[in-house]
Amino acid sequence: MVNASSDRVQSYKGMERITSGSFGEGLELQGSDVDIMRVIPNVEITESPHQHIHDIDTDDIKPGFANLRHIKGDNEKRLLMCRDVEGQLYLSSVLFKRQFLTNVSPIIHGPCITDRTGSFDYAYCLHAKSWIKDALPWISRSNKSWPTSTMKQNIVDHGVLFVPIGVEQSLRDELQWRISFSVGEKLLIYSFTQTQFLCYALMKILLRDVISQSAGCKDLLCSYHIKTTLFWISEELPTSVWKPENLIYCFMKCFKRIVYYVENSLCPHYFISENNLFENKIIGHDKKKLLDTLRALLDYDWRCLFFSDQISRTSMLTIKQYGNTHNLRTSDLFVDDINKIVKSTVLFSNHQTIRYVRNVNMVLSNRSKKIRSIFLYNMTRRCCDTGHSISIASSNGNKYNYKQFKQCLCFLLQSTHHDASSGWLMVACLFYKTNQYNNAFHVLSYSLKKCTTEKLLLGTALSPSQRELLFRVRIFRKLGIIRSLRFILLDDITFPINSRLIPDELQIDVDIFPYVIPPVTLINFLTFLCHYHLHNVINYQESLQDIHHTIEEEYFISDYMGKASSYNCLGICYLMAGQAFKRSKYLLPDVFYNPLFRRLSLMESFDV
Template sequence: MNRNARNHKKTDDQNVQGLRKVSFWEKYGAKRFPYRGRRRYSPFVYRSEDGGIVISNDVFGLTIRQFERTYNACLDRRKTHEQYILNIRYPDKTSDKYMEYLENSRYNNTDNLSWTRSDLKVKLLFENLVHIAGNEIDMRKRQQLFIIKDMITNISESGITNISSGSLAEGIDLPGSDMDIMFVIKEVDIIRDVRNIKHPLQNTTLVMETDNDNPGFAKLKLIEGGDGRFITPESFNSSVQGLYLSVNQFVSNLNNFLPNQFSLHGPCISDEVKNVDLAYCLRSKYLPYSTMPWASRYRQQWPPNSAIDKIKKCGCLLVPIGPRHMTYCDELWRLSFSVAEKHLVHSFNFTQLLCYCLLKLTLKRIVNTNKRVEDLLCSYFLKTALFWVSEEIDIETFQLTKLFVCFSKCLDKLLLWVQKCYCPNYFIPEHNMFLGKVNSDNNIILLKILNVIKCDGIDRLTNQIFPYNVGSLRSRRTSEYSSSMIDFLFYRIDYLDIVSDMSHCLKALMFTEYLIKSKYSAFIIDVCKQYHASISQYAAQLLHVPSRSITTETYNIHKRYHKHLQDGIKTDSVSGWLLYASFYYVTGQFDVTLRLTDYVLSRCSPDMLTIGCPNYSDEDLNNYRSHVHHSMTLRDRSRNATVCRVKYHQNSSLIPRELRLEVKGGVQMIPPTVMSHCLRFLCYHHLGDISNRQQSLHDLNRENQNYDFNITV
């Protein structure tokens, strides 16, 4: 059979569309095309109706099919090991690279998730959780927000290091979440072995002696010093072994450093409405020897090695509180791994974070509704259970479609612990955290409640935690809603405690400028710009008192004032302008001051959002959203929809001379309407306008009553 003749005949044929078939030889000038398959025909290239190319014969077809099989197998492997691959590529999930991946990844859009018919119940649970807790980008933004705040706050060389802790700093913002801050005292160095001492010693030096009878606690023995701001010679108990730092004496000394609105509750400090919890503590740069097995013990893929390395470098904290089950333990300090736990939560994937939220909501809305067990469990125990489960099972188990499976494994872990009355600390398993809480006398009822949650399944759990149908929610969690909630979190924590020193302010300004240029997320860049504006308000008040006479020297000083004040007006709609009004008042330009206060009063409408409130209502949210839209930057939203109390610092150059006795003891925060009427009263007094002065005094008294704010004029 003449195959070449038959092949040549095909090339002379016309197809039905009138297009001539182009052979491989003709198109590419190839004389030979070796192919060992059964069909030795030359391949042909056809033009399709849509202008594409069709290849006849299976010379290429076999290769394409092989490629498709290999490619699909690669995709299947990648999907199967997705979380493992992400942990390798992005070990730090608070990094800019991971945020860029989230914002550019189509998989981050939860609407595109493929749910099977059997996953519909998990989908309902997932949608309810996302509506309350937010999507992964929301959680990562919260984590980055607190990281940035701590970095800027700690740029000054004060005696305290601020560390944001608790669920908010971990990215979890659930109803009722408060803010926890650890104040680490820098004047004390803690070592775990006298061989770690480096001479000469600069600070008070203590050696950490772990207690074998009380794992998770340590004694602090004095090696050198002992006479500082927070720790005095009276802070130590004397024994045969040496001088040991007293817990009770250390806590009692803290009363000398508390702000007026804070009070001491045991080892912690709370504000009047208990929305902020502060804890003074000490830091050891070294992990105790009892944690050494944690770093090297067998585990699955979590936590990643990078997180373990970070934790080994960050050391631990020591908090002035002893074992709960001991009535008197004046020398035992609790080992706290708050910083390490924050690193661990930051390495969680989205499913782990949602599982953490689900555990916390289960505790609050189911377990703690029973008065007999409401104080037995705490969210820290639940987080510890999640740590253990995450370490013991394959990371690929933590898929969104397996959310309830992950929750059930954590619940099983809790059931086992409650049954044994033993909750092992994640870093020191010998430390039973149930001591003084869960015991054989009260664990029976708790076991019943947890077993009921387990047996009722996902339907009952969803109905109890979310007593509504996600489809009937008045508004799904849109991107605009998520943006507003992130804004509100920033407004709640928008306060920087910068030391009143110009060099520290300039250092902080330079650092925020560096962050603005280096960060990827548009929201985080806007946050840095807001902090830059707030620090500029600090800096303006630390300049020399402006003079009313104009010389070359005063001109340069005024130029610096205008630079910082112009940057400072970008924080919100009024506080920066009030500082500007104070500047013009101090320099004797009363007419300009009156015009600026007119503007400030015109912006202080009741529907404006006040920055710095511990909580915001649905009405606040609706008013805020009516002033802003999604295309605005955070700076524009702040200037359009928020007001902030004006902050005068002690010895500020912008304080009116008549009010300097009122601003003492740190920072005086004055409502903008109160300060506006006060400045107007003073201006009219100097201008000799008696009628307007009396009217301003009347308005000032009215505003003082509204804010319950007293100021002597």
């Protein structure tokens, strides 16, 4: 539910956001990827060419793919993405992807645009609201009550997506688009019983931890093959079979079906069965190696799962930490749910300013108290984003500026409910920007007291001591996951491009990219700046040493980018204090991650 509400809140300007992949399905395992789809608005696609802009052409192309023929409309940007083939204009999937390349996400990876760290895959796609003819047989295909007719109708009503990737090794792959049923697949997985979902999770663990780790088997099978197999087995078996006591039977049924598919080099797509997902992919020596591995694992029956570190480690952790499993289930699930949310970054990855009124309407329109609380939690982050866009210094007079200050403060105070520190640190930034240094000191001191070692840093896994604390302290379970995050979570502070709240000393760093600073680093940096402007020399020198110590201890610094921005803040402090520093020691070598290179080059250009 947190994931779904985040998708709704972070859809903007008509561009729908769909979190797909393992995370979007609610199944975040070790090494799970984060795939985000963005549906481009105002592009009409249909199989009725006389009515709309793009016609779906599936003639002379592999099932599951299509060409998008341009029928009418003279949008110049769209025409530039078309290629002329025998007098017909076709939308190029390659040119379509290129328009979304940026300095932050400069890499094309299959149908996706990927950021420099490889953390996120963004797939920009097109939406056809009507169901396509190639998938019509799926609607009428007989089954044993799964999926239900209502579920089928919901999937058909959504239509399909077109993802910019062509048939591998095709001469015209530049003009081809893959037909995607991502939304329908998510709906099917959401309809799984507990046993179906557990079976799906176990199959993915077996693939990721065991099969793919075997020599010569990496990247031969993928998660989509597992999901497709689960769909077929779920359709074939009566729903009465999917019970907890039949989990091993269902798991082995799926495993044996995968072996059968590999043996016959045939894995039919669930919605378009004529599309063989194994076509020209698992052949020759690769097929032999994969079959040898699968048959060897099959000899172990369901016990092959214990070759996975995730399975064996979880079993040992349960025994070692808790002695027995009595009353363990609900408490441990609570800790695991917290761990999933804290490790994930996709829920908090978007920093677009979204209309406040729209968020309020989302909260008020839901009757469920639980869903409202989730929307409210997402809204606290959006409040901070809104604060970044409010001008707090203008030539319209003191009365206007005071009104803007109060409005910005109102939004930032609401954002303090998101986690333990980030909202308060933005309040401190507001006080600093308006020269209220003493007020800033009070907020910074309060924020620092919250940055204690038991806190959970977003984007990192829970340590054993943190898991133990969450397990033992009952108050968090009473509060629930969403309310607990306000007290136990720490998050990096992100200043979006052209932020009005970023300190002037860092303004140059948000001209091109958003700027991310770890919480304790920002506390010490703002403390230094306040003392500097108050001419408290001894105090700002102490703050400078505090930043140095924070970096050395990597105190709540989770990654390379956080360390780079911390070094950047340290370098700025040295420059302001007029102290010499060794460039090689305080600068990371990658100019992309450390804008102090740019700052120094600008300073050197004015040297006489």
